């Protein structure tokens with residue numbers, strides 16, 4: 001297989017299998033969007049956090065409305081738009097920064113919010129906590145001692161800016177941090193939360209404590 005790097009250099013690799021990942025393109029052509037006055041940016045219909053296109057009565061959701069291109073984001077937008085059309089009170093707008101991303105590979109990968117690099121680039125002073133699977137009894141008992149959980153906090157306010165995980169069942173675990181972020185939970189509240197033993201979820205606690213060098217099991 002031949003690969004070409006950004007600098008133009010080519011390299012030949014011998015591999016057994018190749019996985020090809022492609023982007024998403026919206027089906028925006030020849031359906032009258034331009035005539036209707038709908039704004040399109042690189043095959044995605046431009047919407048606000050309510051799914052509104054700016055043209056009264058025209059809404060867009062899901063992949064067509066831009067990243068992240070995920071089923072749960074599309075469903076959530078669908079509910080927002082349906083409830084707004086119906087006039088339901090108290091509907092919350094979509095916050096794409098709180099959409100979890102999961103990769104169902106081995107080991108599993110899951111994250112929500114900002115990466116450490118993005119948090120740093122935002123100009124904030126941050127605190128980072130890390131905890132490896134090898135420090136967790138349940139992970140060892142499951143025969144899954146490889147993996148890592150990382151938390152990123154705003155050092156000044158304690159806001160949970162992001163969480164990142166690699167390892168067994170992390171696509172299930174991530175929801176704990178998604179709820180925490182949605183409830184605007186701080187590092188302090190997460191530190192004082194009781195996690196059941198023996199579970200993989202204890203690593204989520206340890207990764208919070210690690211941000212203050214208070215890890216218990218390493």
Ligand SMILES: Cc1cc2nc3c(=O)[nH]c(=O)nc-3n(C[C@H](O)[C@H](O)[C@H](O)COP(=O)(O)OP(=O)(O)OC[C@H]3O[C@@H](n4cnc5c(N)ncnc54)[C@H](O)[C@@H]3O)c2cc1C
Nearest residue numbers: 027031061062063064065068069070071072073074075104
């Ligand atoms: C291989 C693969 C694996 C994926 N795995 C995951 C996963 O594990 N988890 C996850 O969250 N997301 C996953 N996704 C992404 C997820 O499928 C999409 O984000 C989600 O389906 C988006 O929903 P949607 O309703 O916006 O679009 P779609 O599900 O694509 O639905 C759009 C529909 O509109 C129809 N349509 C298009 N143009 C027209 C037209 N002009 N007139 C009438 N109908 C039209 C299409 O035929 C289609 O039925 C995966 C995607 C792919 C391709």
